[in-house]
Amino acid sequence: MLLNVTNLDVSYGAVKALHGLSLEVDEGEIVTLIGCNGAGKSTTLRAVSGMLRPRGGSIAFEGQNVTGIASHKLVERGLSHVPEGRGIFANLTVAENLALGAYARKDRQSLADDHERALVLFPRVKERLKQLAGTLSGGEQQMLAIARALLARPKLLLLDEPSLGLAPQLVQLIFSIIREINKQGTTILLVEQNAHMALAVANRAYVLQSGEIIKSGPAKQLLDDPDVKRAYLGA
Amino acid sequence: MADFLQTLIIAITLGSLYALIALGYTMVYGVLKLINFAHSDVVVLGAWLSMTVAVFLLPRIGVTGATWWAGGLVLILAMLLCGAIGFAIERLAYKPIRGAPRLNALITAIGVSLFLQNFGQLQFTLIPNERVVASGALQERGQDPRTIRLAETVSIESEQKYAVRLFKNSAPEGATPQTRNIVAAAGTYEAGRDIAIDGGVGRADTRDARYEIVRIAAGAPLKLPFGAMPAGMPVLFNDRPVWEHVFVSETEHGRLEKPVRITLLDLTIVGTAVALLVGLQILVFNTRVGTAMRAVSYNMETAALMGIPVDRIVSMTFVLGAALAAAAGFLFAVKYTQIQQPAHATWVLLGLKAFVAAVVGGIGNIRGATLGGFLIAFIEQFGAYAGLQVGWANASAYTDVFVFVLLIVVLLVKPTGIFGTTVREKV
Numbered sequence: 001m002l003l004n005v006t007n008l009d010v011s012y013g014a015v016k017a018l019h020g021l022s023l024e025v026d027e028g029e030i031v032t033l034i035g036c037n038g039a040g041k042s043t044t045l046r047a048v049s050g051m052l053r054p055r056g057g058s059i060a061f062e063g064q065n066v067t068g069i070a071s072h073k074l075v076e077r078g079l080s081h082v083p084e085g086r087g088i089f090a091n092l093t094v095a096e097n098l099a100l101g102a103y104a105r106k107d108r109q110s111l112a113d114d115h116e117r118a119l120v121l122f123p124r125v126k127e128r129l130k131q132l133a134g135t136l137s138g139g140e141q142q143m144l145a146i147a148r149a150l151l152a153r154p155k156l157l158l159l160d161e162p163s164l165g166l167a168p169q170l171v172q173l174i175f176s177i178i179r180e181i182n183k184q185g186t187t188i189l190l191v192e193q194n195a196h197m198a199l200a201v202a203n204r205a206y207v208l209q210s211g212e213i214i215k216s217g218p219a220k221q222l223l224d225d226p227d228v229k230r231a232y233l234g235a
Numbered sequence: 236m237a238d239f240l241q242t243l244i245i246a247i248t249l250g251s252l253y254a255l256i257a258l259g260y261t262m263v264y265g266v267l268k269l270i271n272f273a274h275s276d277v278v279v280l281g282a283w284l285s286m287t288v289a290v291f292l293l294p295r296i297g298v299t300g301a302t303w304w305a306g307g308l309v310l311i312l313a314m315l316l317c318g319a320i321g322f323a324i325e326r327l328a329y330k331p332i333r334g335a336p337r338l339n340a341l342i343t344a345i346g347v348s349l350f351l352q353n354f355g356q357l358q359f360t361l362i363p364n365e366r367v368v369a370s371g372a373l374q375e376r377g378q379d380p381r382t383i384r385l386a387e388t389v390s391i392e393s394e395q396k397y398a399v400r401l402f403k404n405s406a407p408e409g410a411t412p413q414t415r416n417i418v419a420a421a422g423t424y425e426a427g428r429d430i431a432i433d434g435g436v437g438r439a440d441t442r443d444a445r446y447e448i449v450r451i452a453a454g455a456p457l458k459l460p461f462g463a464m465p466a467g468m469p470v471l472f473n474d475r476p477v478w479e480h481v482f483v484s485e486t487e488h489g490r491l492e493k494p495v496r497i498t499l500l501d502l503t504i505v506g507t508a509v510a511l512l513v514g515l516q517i518l519v520f521n522t523r524v525g526t527a528m529r530a531v532s533y534n535m536e537t538a539a540l541m542g543i544p545v546d547r548i549v550s551m552t553f554v555l556g557a558a559l560a561a562a563a564g565f566l567f568a569v570k571y572t573q574i575q576q577p578a579h580a581t582w583v584l585l586g587l588k589a590f591v592a593a594v595v596g597g598i599g600n601i602r603g604a605t606l607g608g609f610l611i612a613f614i615e616q617f618g619a620y621a622g623l624q625v626g627w628a629n630a631s632a633y634t635d636v637f638v639f640v641l642l643i644v645v646l647l648v649k650p651t652g653i654f655g656t657t658v659r660e661k662v
Contacts, residue, residue: 051536075542087537089530096526103527104542152542 001063002027002156002187003048008057010040010047010211017043018211020057025156025189030182032190032198032219034232035208041191042084044208045158048189049081050074061156076104080154084161084191086145090134094125094144097133101148111151117184118147121177139170143177150181157181159190163197175201195232199223207232237482237493238620246616247609248501248570251508254608255563256589257596258515259556261604264593265532266552268337272344273324275586276351277317277557279577281564283359283459285313286574289469291461303503306471306569310507313565314558321557322550330546355577360458365398365449373401373436373444380436382429389430389448390423399432400447401440413440417448457574467572474500504566511562512605515555519601528552532599563589584635588615591642597655606653614641 003025010018018040025031033041046052048059050071058067061079071081089097098118102111119126122143128136133144142162149157159178163171175197182188192198199205199219207215207228215228222228256278263271289309298305328347332339371386383399391397400412416433424430457464476496484491519525530538531548539545567585568574575581592611596603618637622630645652 049540051539071536071539072542072544075540081540083537083540087534087540089533089537091533092526092529096529099523100526100530100538100541100543103523148541 001025002061003189004058004060004063005044005048006058006060008044008047008059009055010043010052011055016211018047018054021208021211021213022057023206023213023216025187027155027187028182028185029204030178030188030190030202032192032202032205033208034192034195034198034205034228036232037193039208040211041208042160043211045081045160045189045191046083049079049158051081051083072104075152075154078153078155079158080149080152080156081158082145082149082160082162084164086141088133088136088141088145090132092133093129094131094133094136095129097144098125098129098148098151101151104152114151114153118150121150121180122147139166139174142166142170142174146174146177146181150186154186156187156189159188161191161193163192163194171197195228199233237495238623240495242616242620244495244497244501246612248504248612249616250609250612251505251512252563252567252585252608253589253592253611254512254605255508255559255566256586257592257604257608258512258601259560260590260593261596261598261601262528262552262556265599265601266528266535266549267329267333267340269329269340270344270590270598271324271329271553271556272341273328273347273351274556274560275582275589276348276355276577277320277324277560278564278567278586278589279355279582280320280351281313281317281561282568282574283355283564283577284316284561285309285565286457286464286468286568287359287459287461288312288316289471290459290464293469301470301473303472306503309471310562310565313561317561317564318554318558321553321555321560324557325550325553330549352578358460359577361455361576362458362463363449364452364455366452367447368397368450370445370447373441373446375441379429380438381434382431383436383446384429385424385426388423388425391417391419391421391430393421394418396451398449398451400449401436402445402447404443404445412447468568468574471569472500472503474498477502500569504570507562508566511559515559516601516605518555524548524551588635588638591638595642595645595652597652600652600654603652603654610653611638611641614638 001024005021005023008018008021009016021040021044023031033044035041043052047054050066050069050073053068058065060066061074061077066074066077089100092100098115102114105111124140125144125147128140133141136144146159146162162174162178166174171194178188178190179201190198190202199222202219205216205219205222206213207222215222215225223233256274259274259277260271263269263274292312293299293305293309298308324347328343329340332343369385369387369389374384394417397417399415399417401415402412403410415436417430418433419431476498479494479496481492481494484493519528527538527543527548528551530541530543531545535545538548588611589608592607593604594607595610596605596607615634615637619631619634622633649655
């Protein structure tokens, strides 16, 4: 198991955001977390990547306990997180943003290859290397954020709402890229509001409600689940 | 023309020093959104530590006289020492309250500043260079509390050179006396006459007390951690003129000759400062670590997601800022060798004006701080110059006023500063 989250408790002050949440992600999978606003999807990702310190429970990555380890150390271990809102450094150029993605890496040699590979996936990013990242459109920023995360050569990629605020055409494109990245060997934990797209692309899914997992199973199966259909697919 | 050139030389020299200090303010603000009020005190420590190194270390390792590397060595040591101080300040004072509201950090910064000021004052002081010229028992207070009755004759040359110290007879040995300035006009005052002093003497002060009138000589010796030393910074750089020109003008009073010279010392100061300014720009804009610094300043959380060790980058920012402050303090002490005590208004104003430079340039912006430093220096120096040109004889007393007027204007017209962008509140 690549990622094992057990009984995770997270609070914001007095407000409990997650209680006793458990989930797992196997190598090579695309796993998605779906749920309403405020269900705790982003919180889960933030706890896994070390941005939040959980009150209780444990997180294991590659069989090792990584609970409470700082974000920047998890990146070195192969866990990258593309945060909600993309987390682009608008004051830096596109090239500088990409360079930061590889900040923790020491293998300069293969970095150049990865750089090429990442840019093949995102030709529009490649055209704008010298531009300030803040001048990119929303879709381009999302692509830059994903390309940047790939340069850390993650084993597990956490994606938070990659389709947020994008035109439908771009959403299609982003999801096909996600599939491609997974095909090239990166495991993905995806948080999405767009449950339709998420379930279509994922192998397995968890449904979150008020900080708890209320349903889980193969994505195909959940697509046909009547409760899920009613609550999240608008059918 | 001569005055203009002279003003230009001073403005460039001062501007480079303001810029060095302003960078420390702006870099720390950039990464932590904190106004580090303790920054100006690091400048002071830089000046005094470099003096300590110059006086006590250089002779022990056999370096004497004005060789360029004596100065270089002192500079580097002062930068290293202050870098360490900057590191300690961040780790001990600011890091523990990183997540707290901004106001807490601001108050902490003021606390650190007060601590450094008082600590500096204990370690580094001017020993008053004074000689007792008259003394006697203090009479019961007479009609006017702003006088004391003299027990012996004293002659006053200039009121600025004298002070009156009041001692309680019952006070323990070595207790600090009360000090009053003399405001009587120059002249000889015979025993039994009253002499006017500043502030006066309270009734309680006059009982069982004696007074001393002391003459204060210029060039006070300094107390440093390893002992006392003669006044001022030792000569570390050659002060030989490299360019000299005598401007001759005909006035109604006859021929007027005004020499203008640029000395090697001026060039050394500006050269060192500019080299450091350029070095920092390269570090911030052209290196991996600099890119990480800019990323941390934009968004600390996301920077950590890139694998950037945020704490280390923040520490480094403090170390860099403090090292630049030390360099500025050192260069300032080399230029104005009559160094002042750590809490003196000279230092406070130096730090404050550099802060104004950072705000005017757009706080958080590195290029802004550099430009702001020079802008401030030009405004204050050329403000005075222009004032003198139009016949305002007292204009050079108003240099600080020009600077703060500029600050007010900038805050009114473009509150974010010249290079500043609109403040982006994080959600």
